[in-house]
Amino acid sequence: MTIDKTTFTSSYLFASLNSTQREVVLSLCKEMSAPKDTYLIQEGGSGNEIYLLLEGEVEVIKKDKESAAVHQIATLGPGDIIGEISLVDKNPRSTSVRTLQDSKLLIFSPDQLLRSEKHKSIYEQIILNISNELASRLRKTSEVTVEVMKKELESSKLRVEMGRFLFSVLVASTGWIFFLSVFEKYVSQLEYTASVSFPVILLVFLICTVHVFKSQYPLSIYGLTLKNWKKYAWEGVLFSIPLIIAATFLKLFLVQYVPGFENEKLIVLSFDAPLENKTLMIAFVYFWLTIPQEFIARGGLQSSIYMFFSGPYNGLRAIFLSNIVFASFHSFLSPIFAVVAFFTGVYWGFIYLRHKSLVGCSVCHALVGTWSLVVLGFDHILLQL
DSSP states (O other): OOOOHHHHHHSTTTTTSOHHHHHHHHHHOEEEEEOTTOEEEOTTOOOOOEEEEEESOEEEEEEOTTTOOEEEEEEEOTTOEESGGGGTOOSOOSSEEEESSOEEEEEEOGGGGGGSGGGHHHHHHHHHHHHHHHHHHHHHHHHHHHHHHHHHHHHHHHHHHHHHHHHHHHHHHHHHHHHHHHSHHHHHTOSOTHHHHHHHHHHHHHHHHHHHHTSSSOGGGGTOOOTTHHHHHHHHHHHHHHHHHHHHHHHHHHHHHSTTOTTOOSOOOOOSSTTTOHHHHHHHHHHHHHHHHHIIIIIIIIHHHHHHOOSTTHHHHHHHHHHHHHHHTTTTTOHHHHHHHHHHHHHHHHHHHHHSSHHHHHHHHHHHHIIIIIISOHHHHHHHO
């Protein structure tokens, strides 16, 4: 019989034996071939034979007593030991082992060593090797168990968080629908949307604030951090420039080339008599309203959805879903207003995803929104479209 001694000596079960002891064990081993789907060990069966897999692959399987379903626990390859637990546990076999492909194995019964007094030390060494291996596996199992428990605890926290988040969204959405049903006629006659946005934003802001401050997560998870705030503020200014330029050119195009807008001014905000200028006051209010808006859309919605999803595209999913909600809150004004709110919200969502801070996206939103809606008068234009 020709046996691959490299596989034999590298196995943890025999590695600590000296050359003479290995020869003794090898003399007691038998080589066997097992076609695919051969059961080497049957769950509930008896026996203490040990197998050393030389070629092929086997699976360790266990039957569910209640459902009779068979579950694969592990797969083993060349060099792995099969059935060694029987040496330290005399109970019936706890699992079945079946070949997944044609395999070659060494089969060995350690009890043969007990027939000779001089071979008992080999048996004891093999038992010691198994005990050391089981202790090592137990340590690894304990570490894995701790990690699994940590993940389960985090998952439980996340489920609680998402339950509270969904409750907050439902309360805010219900309040919003009720508000629209009561003030539907008034909303359709608005000159400036800020007069209706302010109480709605305030309501949702309060709900979102309660949600965030009762969260089990730190405030920084929701973008409430001043870390690198100066850098992010300046980046917010830089990111606002392309949108401001685009909005200005769009207004210029409407005024010069689109019928119905020829009487519109490019700049509608006047700085005359600032204390009596209602538009200037609205510009001031809108500028500061962008902060709670970003807190709601990015800090509350996007952050919560981001935590809920996993995978390489969870950031994109969070941006998309949060801005669907963000846009729907503007749909009462006009479909075009909602579309614009969605795409600008996506833009600010990427800024937030980049920084994980509300500073940059709030600065960009404040500058772009104030310039476009109040200074250029797109607030009034979008309501007409």
